[in-house]
Amino acid sequence: xxxxxxxxxxxxxxxxxxxxxxxxxxxxxxxxxxxxxxxxxxxxxxxxxxxxxxxxxxxxxxxxxxxxxxxxxxxxxxxxxxxxxxxxxxxxxxxxxxxxxxxxxxxxxxxxxx
Amino acid sequence: xxxxxxxxxxxxxxxxxxxxxxxxxxxxxxxxxxxxxxxxxxxxxxxxxxxxxxxxxxxxxxxxxxxxxxxxxxxxxxxxxxxxxxxxxxxxxxxxxxxxxxxxxxxxxxxxxxxxxxxxxxxxxxxxxxxxxxxxxxxxxxxxxxxxxxxxxxxxxxxxxxxxxxxxxxxxxxxxxxxxxxxxxxxxxxxxxxxxxxxxxxxxxxxxxxxxxxxxxxxxxxxxxxx
Ligand SMILES: Nc1nc2c(ncn2[C@@H]2O[C@H](COP(=O)(O)OP(=O)(O)O)[C@@H](O)[C@H]2O)c(=O)[nH]1
Ligand SMILES: [Mg+2]
Ligand SMILES: [Zn+2]
Numbered sequence: 543x544x545x546x547x548x549x550x551x552x553x554x555x556x557x558x559x560x561x562x563x564x565x566x567x568x569x570x571x572x573x574x575x576x577x578x579x580x581x582x583x584x585x586x587x588x589x590x591x592x593x594x595x596x597x598x599x600x601x602x603x604x605x606x607x608x609x610x611x612x613x614x615x616x617x618x619x620x621x622x623x624x625x626x627x628x629x630x631x632x633x634x635x636x637x638x639x640x641x642x643x644x645x646x647x648x649x650x651x652x653x654x655x656x
Numbered sequence: 657x658x659x660x661x662x663x664x665x666x667x668x669x670x671x672x673x674x675x676x677x678x679x680x681x682x683x684x685x686x687x688x689x690x691x692x693x694x695x696x697x698x699x700x701x702x703x704x705x706x707x708x709x710x711x712x713x714x715x716x717x718x719x720x721x722x723x724x725x726x727x728x729x730x731x732x733x734x735x736x737x738x739x740x741x742x743x744x745x746x747x748x749x750x751x752x753x754x755x756x757x758x759x760x761x762x763x764x765x766x767x768x769x770x771x772x773x774x775x776x777x778x779x780x781x782x783x784x785x786x787x788x789x790x791x792x793x794x795x796x797x798x799x800x801x802x803x804x805x806x807x808x809x810x811x812x813x814x815x816x817x818x819x820x821x822x823x824x825x826x827x828x829x830x831x832x833x834x835x836x837x838x839x840x841x842x843x844x845x846x847x848x849x850x851x852x853x854x855x856x857x858x859x860x861x862x863x864x865x866x867x868x869x870x871x872x873x874x875x876x877x878x879x880x881x882x883x
Contacts, residue, residue, distance in 0.1 A: 544751055544783050551668045563662045578812060580782050611811065613844070628808060629844040637844045643812045645786055649664040655657050 545581060548647060549589035553597055555649055560598045565654035568602040572651045576644035577610045611644035672787055675755035679762065679790025686767035688719075689876050690775065691869075692791035694813055696806075697779030699799045700823040702730045703856035704865075705774050706737035711866040712772065713738060716873055719770035721745060721761050723753040723778045730776060740769050752783035755790055771873055781810040793872060799824035800833045807841035815845040819852065821865055826855040 552571070560568050575581050583606055594600045610623040615631035615638040622631055622638065631638050667673070683690045695701045702722075709718045720734045720742040731744040743764045745757050758775065767773070775791065777784040781798075796817035798806045801824050807814045814820065820842060842851060850868060854861030 547750070547754065548668050551671050554671060555664070555666055555668065559662060559664050559666075563660070565662075566657065569659055579786070626808070629811075629841055637840055639847065640811065640815050640845050643815045643845075645812045647668040649666050649668065651664055652662045653659055654662055656660050 545585040545589045546592075548581065549586060549593050552590065552649065553593055553599055556599045556602075556652060557597055559649075559652060560654050563652075563654055564656050565598055565652075567655045568599040568652055569655055570603045570605055570653035571599065571649065572605045572607065572653075574607050574609055574646075574648040574650045576642075576646050577608055578644040579647050580645075581647055607650070609642075609644060611640070612642040613638040614641045669786060669788070672755050675759060676788035676790035679755055679759055680792070681790075682762065682767065683773065683790065683792070686770075687876060688767050688770050688773050689793070689869075689872050690773040690789070690791045692775045692777060692784075692789045692794045693797060694777050694781065694784050694794065694817070695779065695797035695799075696781045696802060699779070699797050699802065700856045701776045701779065701797055702733050704797055704821060704823065705734050705739075705776060707856050707859065707862055708772075708774065708866065708869065709734065709737045709739055711862065712869070715870070716771040717769060718772045718774060719765055719767075721758060721765075721773065721775045723747065723757075723776055725749055725778060734774075741765055747778055751778060751780050752787050753777050753789060754787050758789050771876075772869065781806065781813050785813045785816055792876075793818040795819045795821060797821045797823055800828040801831050803831070804834045804838040805841075807838065807845060811841075811845050814842055814849075817846065817849055819850050819865075819868060820846070822851060822853045823856055825853045825861060826858055 612621050613624050617634045617636045693701050717740045720739045722730045722744045726746050728744040731742045734742045743761050745761045794817045796813045852865040
């Protein structure tokens with residue numbers, strides 16, 4: 543939904559880290575994308591390709607790792623991903639608590655040419 | 657030429673978070689409590705702001721930033737209700753406010769003239785949640801008419817709010833709103849945030865909300881509260 547804004551922040555961060563590491567160019571950008579971040583793969587790639595020409599990240603490949611929302615069940619002492627109907631634990635049916643709402647988007651690492 | 661791996665681990669929201677911190681510092685310096693109001697379109701954001709201005713009249717001066725895709729009707733409404741000043745931010749189609757947009761809007765306002773800054777975010781329960789605006793309190797507003805499943809469908813906004821307002825309580829019996837289902841999900845996401853049930857139409861039940869704001873304003877004047 544807001545991939546253009548995120549792409550601009552992505553490029554800024556990538557260039558900063560790449561320059562610091564003495565990169566000639568960025569080959570791959572590994573992203574960790576929360577399932578609930580509302581980031582659509584295709585839209586992100588499209589916006590990234592729109593903004594990246596002329597930067598160190600021109601032509602870089604975007605690799606997206608999706609991570610789900612996570613809850614914790616105290617009864618089962620185990621993590622779970624709730625379904626879309628309720629937040630109940632799939633094992634015991636009690637309502638756990640949210641641990642990660644799955645909305646962040648992280649740059650995990652870069653592969654750069656030096 | 658060699659290919660080398662560089663560990664980064666930085667959120668894409670990092671730059672926004674930094675801009676938000678600068679806004680928080682500005683508000684702290686001016687003694688202003690900033691509230692970021694998040695809700696779907698039509699939930700009653702502007703109505704809650706006008707009710708709040710009226711309830712605080714004579715005790716706290718309220719400034720408003722109105723985020724919207726286009727138009728300025730809400731700015732006119734809050735000024736008519738007695739806001740000290742208000743500024744409109746049109747995102748031109750953007751689905752949320754970012755800290756940079758708010759920082760520019762604040763250039764047009766005199767923070768020294770307010771005690772409370774209310775920011776009406778773009779009507780959307782999803783995107784605004786991810787963008788810190790430098791607020792001291794994030795408030796999620798949902799109306800009974802939208803249904804009891806909102807926390808299950810839009811968990812992030814409930815998980816990340818400091819207070820929750822359930823509006824249009826005057827309609828609750830007309831819309832098959834299941835309180836047990838609503839509160840079960842809200843508590844799983846956010847065990848601590850107060851939930852205020854009220855009606856911006858009749859004014860019923862808004863006392864708890866106003867008291868909560870008053871307490872935040874009072875702790876600010878006493879010089880302690882940050883963040
Ligand atoms: N029945 C009822 N209607 C309300 C209540 N609060 C707001 N409204 C109405 O809901 C509509 C949208 O309200 P508004 O404050 O403009 O919502 P916003 O889009 O979130 O800013 C308006 O017609 C309001 O009069 C309420 O508590 N009960
Ligand atoms: Mg409005
Ligand atoms: Zn369990």
